Amino acid sequence: MASINTFTIVGNVTKDVELRHMPSGTPSATFTVAVDNVYFDRDGKKHEEADFIPVTTYGKQAENDAKFLKKGSTVAVMGRIRSWYKPAERKGGFNFEAERVQYLGKPNSNRAGGDAGQQQGPGNAEHDDWIRDYDNAEQGVRR
Template sequence: MNHVVLIGRLTKDPELRYIPESQNAVATFTVAVDRPFSKDKQADFIRVTVFGKPAENCERFLAKGKLVGVQGRIQTGSYKNKDGATVYTTDVIAERVEFLEWGEKGSGGSGSGFDREDPKGSLGIPEGFQALEDDDDIPF
């Protein structure tokens, strides 16, 4: 089983690019996750990669300092740098990203308002599911 759940704050704005062959969107960003019980207020800085429409939404709505929840899997890799040395990488490939603080980029606030186009904040809901209006919609 390879499953990761993180909550933290972005260290800078997400970077969005498109894969040339397929034109699929790819966003990358780093999340600072506080270490529990750390006397020195330490954090881990974890690189996250998101694909497709969620990647475009991350680039649109997330900004440095915003609180985000990420659910996904760990992926390791390596590459040769310009000096020929092998560099090892560890990334979280996000399957779901929850915007825990909302607002347009540059709107100034990190409040919990909702996007006009997505008033229920359902951008993080997987395909085939729908948001519940309230607890009365739960069938049990």
């Protein structure tokens, strides 16, 4: 019997990424992605909700996420779901472990505020440095 364990989400980062290091020294980043959920009930009334998905990345991807993702950044995340259970505490849950993170949108002068606001135009040194660093980091992840 074949098994499939994947998830794909697109949404906005709810707060700046937290970068930590595991005891082995491997970088680990955690962040939460807000994903909109819109549906209509039987009466045709529109309902809007948001799901908040905790995401974990490791290694070079984690370092890049901590560097490039900020609160409000739009991101697409693909990965696998891992469950956990602590019998002594009778609690459990799920971890969403990213295998691929794609940064969506363009950088702007108000990074702390996310992707809203005016985007920087070509020729801006800060903008060019960000794009160069981003491109170099993406090349490092794909190797």
